[in-house]
Amino acid sequence: MILVTGATGLSGSIVVREFARQDVPVRALVRDPDKARKLHGLPGVEVVEGDMLRPETLTAALRGVERVLLISSPRERMVETQCAFVDAARAAGVPHIVKYSGKESGVGFDPGSFTGTREHLEIERRIEASGLAWTHLRPSQFMEFYLPGTSTGVDPHRRELRMSIGDSRLSPVAIEDVARVAVALMTSAGHEGRAYDMTGPEALTMKEIAEHITEATGTAFRHVELPLDDKLREWREAGTPEPSLRILRELLAERKRRPESHVRLETHRAFGVRPTSFAEFARRHAAAFLGTVGG
Numbered sequence: 001m002i003l004v005t006g007a008t009g010l011s012g013s014i015v016v017r018e019f020a021r022q023d024v025p026v027r028a029l030v031r032d033p034d035k036a037r038k039l040h041g042l043p044g045v046e047v048v049e050g051d052m053l054r055p056e057t058l059t060a061a062l063r064g065v066e067r068v069l070l071i072s073s074p075r076e077r078m079v080e081t082q083c084a085f086v087d088a089a090r091a092a093g094v095p096h097i098v099k100y101s102g103k104e105s106g107v108g109f110d111p112g113s114f115t116g117t118r119e120h121l122e123i124e125r126r127i128e129a130s131g132l133a134w135t136h137l138r139p140s141q142f143m144e145f146y147l148p149g150t151s152t153g154v155d156p157h158r159r160e161l162r163m164s165i166g167d168s169r170l171s172p173v174a175i176e177d178v179a180r181v182a183v184a185l186m187t188s189a190g191h192e193g194r195a196y197d198m199t200g201p202e203a204l205t206m207k208e209i210a211e212h213i214t215e216a217t218g219t220a221f222r223h224v225e226l227p228l229d230d231k232l233r234e235w236r237e238a239g240t241p242e243p244s245l246r247i248l249r250e251l252l253a254e255r256k257r258r259p260e261s262h263v264r265l266e267t268h269r270a271f272g273v274r275p276t277s278f279a280e281f282a283r284r285h286a287a288a289f290l291g292t293v294g295g
């Protein structure tokens with residue numbers, strides 16, 4: 001049996017849907033039965049409740065599991081949550097953990113300079129030292145983060161992508177691509193001890209991203225460059241908590257220092273997944289960019 005954690009979240013729900021789409025049976029770990037409703041009825045998906053921070057709640061979820069795709073929130077005690085889960089998985093005899101990790105696409109980017117990547121590295125090291133078989137899947141920034149309703153998304157009312165990153169380029173990847181790789185990786189052999197980095201197919205400026213959204217929606221969106229403190233104030237006023245603001249400040253400052261991004265498509269190629277371009281992503285989500293339906 002394959003277990004996916006974080007199954008009600010942004011990435012986890014797309015991954016679980018991809019298992020269902022491909023008719024591959026999967027068990028989905030959820031902690032909130034209300035949020036789990038969106039997974040009920042998906043073919044081949046067994047929903048099991050449990051809290052990754054409370055090992056005593058994980059017995060049913062871990063029973064008979066051969067591989068786990070380990071996902072949790074970057075905003076919620078990620079190191080503690082994932083390390084507690086790894087300990088529980090080892091105790092239950094799970095042989096292989098696939099870590100849904102993360103990697104910045106910036107050329108020369110120092111992973112230690114940003115809380116997100118530093119925490120992923122710390123968890124990766126802990127899994128490698130656990131004695132279990134491991135694989136790391138490391139997507140770059142998600143295209144989904146430009147959709148309205150996320151802290152970094154466009155403002156659908158002003159029709160603006162308001163950012164503080166200058167002309168730096170990022171190489172966002174569609175979560176659907178990561179999900180396809182995840183299903184292929186979890187259902188084939190020979191990935192133990194390997195790390196798979198993924199970006200999208202282009203390194204884009206915010207201006208270019210706004211142009212793609214304009215073309216896909218038939219409505220003019222523009223990139224508005226804000227001073228860093230103004231952007232942070234805007235996020236604060238929208239309710240972004242202080243720890244997340246500190247992380248965003250670090251990230252934007254580092255990305256301004258390193259304006260170029262790598263494009264890494266080896267993982268797409270290795271698993272036969274066609275890379276989704278931003279133009280295609282924007283067309284698929286045009287209504288969401290206009291704020292007329294959810295993403």
Ligand SMILES: NC(=O)c1ccc[n+]([C@@H]2O[C@H](COP(=O)([O-])OP(=O)(O)OC[C@H]3O[C@@H](n4cnc5c(N)ncnc54)[C@H](OP(=O)(O)O)[C@@H]3O)[C@@H](O)[C@H]2O)c1
Nearest residue numbers: 006008009010011051052053072073074102139140141142
């Ligand atoms: N943002 C990016 O561009 C980016 C790029 C690459 C990698 N990543 C990484 O991708 C991962 C997933 O991010 P995401 O935005 O998809 O996450 P997300 O939407 O915040 O979802 C996190 C999921 O983890 C669950 N969870 C958290 N704590 C739990 C616990 N104690 N027990 C059980 N479930 C728990 C949440 O459950 P509830 O629904 O109940 O809250 C939710 O289902 C993160 O590690 C992130 O760093 C992000």
